[in-house]
Amino acid sequence: MSNHSQAHPAHLQHHFVDSDQQFDAAKMGMWVFIVNEILFFGGLFCAYIVFRAWYPDLFTQAATELNTVWGAVNTLVLIGSSLTVAMAIRSAQKNQIKGLQINLLITIALACVFLLIKYFEYSHKLHIGIWPGAELYTYEGIDHPLAHVFFSIYYVMTGIHAIHIIVGIGLMIWIYIRAKKNEFGSEYYTPVEMVGLYWHLVDVIWIFLFPLLYLIE
Amino acid sequence: MATAEVSNTKTLKVQRFKPADNPTNTYLTDEKGVWAWMTTVDHKKIGIMYLVAVAIFFAVGGALALLLRTELMTPAKTFIEADTYNQLFTLHGAIMVFFVLVPSIPAALGNFIMPMQLGAKDVAFPKLNLASFYIYVAGAIFTFIALAQHGLDTGWTFYTPYSTESSSSVIWVTMGVFILGFSSILTGTNFITTIHKMRAPGITWGKLPLNVWALYATSIIQVLATPVLAITVLLLTMERWLGFGIFDPALGGDPVLFQHFFWFYSHPAVYIMIVPGFGIISEVISTFSKKTVFGYWAIALSSLAIAFIGFLVWGHHMFTSGQSAVATTVFSFLTFLVGIPTGIKIFNWIATLYKGSIKMDTPMIYVFIFLFLFSIGGFTGIMLGALSVDIHLHDTYYVVAHFHYVMMGGTLIALLAGLHFWWPKMTGKLYNEKLAKIASVFIFVGFNVTFLPQFVMGAQGMPRRYYNYVDQFTAFHQTSTIGSYLLGVGFLIILYYLMHSLFKGAKSPANPWGSRGLEWQATSPPDFHNFDHTPVVIHGPYDYHQPMEEFQLGLAVDTNGHDSETAKEVVDKEREQWKNYSLG
Numbered sequence: 001m002s003n004h005s006q007a008h009p010a011h012l013q014h015h016f017v018d019s020d021q022q023f024d025a026a027k028m029g030m031w032v033f034i035v036n037e038i039l040f041f042g043g044l045f046c047a048y049i050v051f052r053a054w055y056p057d058l059f060t061q062a063a064t065e066l067n068t069v070w071g072a073v074n075t076l077v078l079i080g081s082s083l084t085v086a087m088a089i090r091s092a093q094k095n096q097i098k099g100l101q102i103n104l105l106i107t108i109a110l111a112c113v114f115l116l117i118k119y120f121e122y123s124h125k126l127h128i129g130i131w132p133g134a135e136l137y138t139y140e141g142i143d144h145p146l147a148h149v150f151f152s153i154y155y156v157m158t159g160i161h162a163i164h165i166i167v168g169i170g171l172m173i174w175i176y177i178r179a180k181k182n183e184f185g186s187e188y189y190t191p192v193e194m195v196g197l198y199w200h201l202v203d204v205i206w207i208f209l210f211p212l213l214y215l216i217e
Numbered sequence: 218m219a220t221a222e223v224s225n226t227k228t229l230k231v232q233r234f235k236p237a238d239n240p241t242n243t244y245l246t247d248e249k250g251v252w253a254w255m256t257t258v259d260h261k262k263i264g265i266m267y268l269v270a271v272a273i274f275f276a277v278g279g280a281l282a283l284l285l286r287t288e289l290m291t292p293a294k295t296f297i298e299a300d301t302y303n304q305l306f307t308l309h310g311a312i313m314v315f316f317v318l319v320p321s322i323p324a325a326l327g328n329f330i331m332p333m334q335l336g337a338k339d340v341a342f343p344k345l346n347l348a349s350f351y352i353y354v355a356g357a358i359f360t361f362i363a364l365a366q367h368g369l370d371t372g373w374t375f376y377t378p379y380s381t382e383s384s385s386s387v388i389w390v391t392m393g394v395f396i397l398g399f400s401s402i403l404t405g406t407n408f409i410t411t412i413h414k415m416r417a418p419g420i421t422w423g424k425l426p427l428n429v430w431a432l433y434a435t436s437i438i439q440v441l442a443t444p445v446l447a448i449t450v451l452l453l454t455m456e457r458w459l460g461f462g463i464f465d466p467a468l469g470g471d472p473v474l475f476q477h478f479f480w481f482y483s484h485p486a487v488y489i490m491i492v493p494g495f496g497i498i499s500e501v502i503s504t505f506s507k508k509t510v511f512g513y514w515a516i517a518l519s520s521l522a523i524a525f526i527g528f529l530v531w532g533h534h535m536f537t538s539g540q541s542a543v544a545t546t547v548f549s550f551l552t553f554l555v556g557i558p559t560g561i562k563i564f565n566w567i568a569t570l571y572k573g574s575i576k577m578d579t580p581m582i583y584v585f586i587f588l589f590l591f592s593i594g595g596f597t598g599i600m601l602g603a604l605s606v607d608i609h610l611h612d613t614y615y616v617v618a619h620f621h622y623v624m625m626g627g628t629l630i631a632l633l634a635g636l637h638f639w640w641p642k643m644t645g646k647l648y649n650e651k652l653a654k655i656a657s658v659f660i661f662v663g664f665n666v667t668f669l670p671q672f673v674m675g676a677q678g679m680p681r682r683y684y685n686y687v688d689q690f691t692a693f694h695q696t697s698t699i700g701s702y703l704l705g706v707g708f709l710i711i712l713y714y715l716m717h718s719l720f721k722g723a724k725s726p727a728n729p730w731g732s733r734g735l736e737w738q739a740t741s742p743p744d745f746h747n748f749d750h751t752p753v754v755i756h757g758p759y760d761y762h763q764p765m766e767e768f769q770l771g772l773a774v775d776t777n778g779h780d781s782e783t784a785k786e787v788v789d790k791e792r793e794q795w796k797n798y799s800l801g
Contacts, residue, residue, distance in 0.1 A: 025341040029342060029410040033406055036444050037444070039440075040444035046478075047452065047463055132455070133462070134468045136460075145469065149463065153463070156452065156461070
């Protein structure tokens with residue numbers, strides 16, 4: 001529209017007609033992106049399925065090396081963070097800027113706890129010789145010639161997931177800074193909701209990873 | 218009644234906006250300078266930048282092809298070493314597929330035209346659009362680093378175990394492809410959202426130009442298939458770097474699993490390349506027949522059908538790889554199914570021509586070339602999908618000829634049709650029609666001389682990718698090489714007259730072809746915001762039986778306190794004028 005005489009809100013980009021269109025477009029784009037992510041991880045799940053079907057023994061033996069307790073703790077941590085990010089969106093919708101900031105901080109903290117636990121898990125494995133790839137793998141506690149394949153799959157799945165967590169932390173810090181500047185409220189909370197959607201996706205992927213890797217017997 | 222469709226919820230006040238033939242403010246006069254271009258979020262400029270990048274890559278890939286063909290002039294060594302030859306055909310394939318064909322139509326022409334066809338000011342996420350261009354550039358840089366190091370000799374398919382053993386720079390290229398994938402994904406995501414959310418008032422799904430339908434189907438494939446390629450090349454990188462043991466048989470992996478992963482993307486990718494071409498053909502064929510497209514919904518939905526079936530046929534690349542007999546049979550059958558929606562399109566286009574006022578301008582010539590070449594490509598594809606035939610033809614020049622007929626005779630010819638069709642819109646200049654027709658003859662003759670002999674020698678047993686060959690194939694190879702030179706000349710002529718038109722060409726009117734398409738109702742070249750009004754659409758994009766005036770409506774701007782007319786009033790008035798005009 002060439003008619004710029006009407007005052008429009010600061011968050012509205014010039015190529016949208018109104019805020020509703022902008023919000024709808026952002027939400028749709030985000031969902032399409034989530035479909036992308038699912039197919040990206042889908043390739044990994046497919047590799048997992050193929051190798052598990054071929055070598056069921058390998059998977060049940062190797063999975064005993066993974067620490068179920070810490071995995072469960074991490075699952076609870078992530079589910080908790082999904083709750084707080086949902087509460088952050090709710091706060092933004094209800095114009096409670098303080099609540100938005102607090103919930104974002106809790107979510108960031110929980111994400112860091114997840115990474116910390118992951119760090120201890122990884123470093124323990126690397127310490128005893130469970131490295132990704134046949135060349136570096138030296139652990140001898142699993143009596144299976146293809147033990148390295150299981151841990152390759154483990155490292156690449158959890159590793160890419162961890163990268164998503166790190167990206168998520170970055171995004172939430174960005175949202176937090178913008179919230180501090182009072183950019184969000186009941187009129188405009190699109191970025192908060194989009195980051196929330198992303199965070200739920202990261203959470204859901206972990207909810208599949210945890211039983212598939214840690215809980216098999 | 219026309220107004221009812223526009224205003225089922227509210228009444229829109231509209232007026233007619235006739236595009237000026239000599240616009241003073243265009244997207245080219247706004248935001249000048251290199252820095253402004255590099256940081257622009259304007260979909261038109263990004264489209265042009267893509268077009269330039271794709272043209273450069275096409276020149277590189279084409280030069281490589283000419284070198285390959287020159288080497289094949291004689292059965293033994295002609296002038297390059299065998300190892301170099303392996304690198305050249307790998308790079309020719311990788312560059313043409315990943316850097317030319319995949320982004321060519323959607324990211325270059327689609328970016329420029331699609332938002333205009335929707336009457337939008339821009340795509341839904343303009344910054345992502347710019348980002349996707351730079352991601353493309355980053356992917357290209359990785360590939361060039363590989364070139365500067367040890368090149369790549371695995372073929373564009375990166376089959377394991379050779380790709381994990383080869384001494385060439387596989388990782389740089391796979392990382393380049395990984396990065397490039399994001400560019401494709403972002404474009405697809407952007408387009409889907411734009412088509413859903415950014416349509417101007419009155420553009421229902423049933424009034425969407427077929428080019429937009431084709432880009433919609435393409436974007437769906439991009440979004441669903443490209444992430445799988447990303448994870449595949451990532452795993453391949455890990456395999457080579459750390460020895461993951463997923464694809465490499467020496468470490469307990471399965472090379473056929475790699476082929477499944479690779480073709481799960483790369484077969485749909487074939488449709489990422491060809492389906493946007495279908496969109497262009499629909500636009501051009503209707504404009505130059507001055508006639509409503511026959512079977513609008515059939516053409517629109519067959520694009521989606523191709524996108525869907527395209528996901529179920531990847532196994533036909535692996536008939537000789539040791540798949541189970543059941544899988545092979547099912548894949549063969551599904552492959553035949555793809556022929557149905559494609560055939561539907563061809564027949565509908567032919568029916569569009571029937572009793573149309575056909576004008577043989579350059580874009581239309583390319584449409585006829587497309588129909589001819591693509592049909593040959595399609596039929597030979599069906600033959601390759603037949604199990605017993607494929608066992609004989611697998612990995613021969615027959616396959617090479619087939620996919621060149623589809624990819625070059627299809628996609629690239631459609632791209633040329635689109636480029637010649639929208640060139641006046643993009644640049645505001647007319648090109649030399651006579652030279653353009655001469656070039657199209659070179660392209661058509663050169664193409665067939667190059668690739669028809671390859672069908673014959675392939676059927677006689679000439680394997681693809683070979684550096685040497687037995688004497689009986691000499692005549693075929695030499696004919697093919699001469700044809701490739703003709704093609705080269707054709708493209709040089711095109712380059713010459715397009716550059717000439719850019720600097721010295723005659724000014725184009727807003728709508729030189731008399732098209733009813735919404736993009737032609739803007740000035741040539743368009744305004745920075747595409748239209749200086751919000752377009753309102755009341756007719757289908759190919760309603761050539763309706764007067765041009767009714768395609769130039771826009772939301773009325775209230776000025777001087779006068780009430781603007783409703784769509785119905787404007788249409789009635791224009792009809793009245795039109796009637797007088799025709800009678801006079």
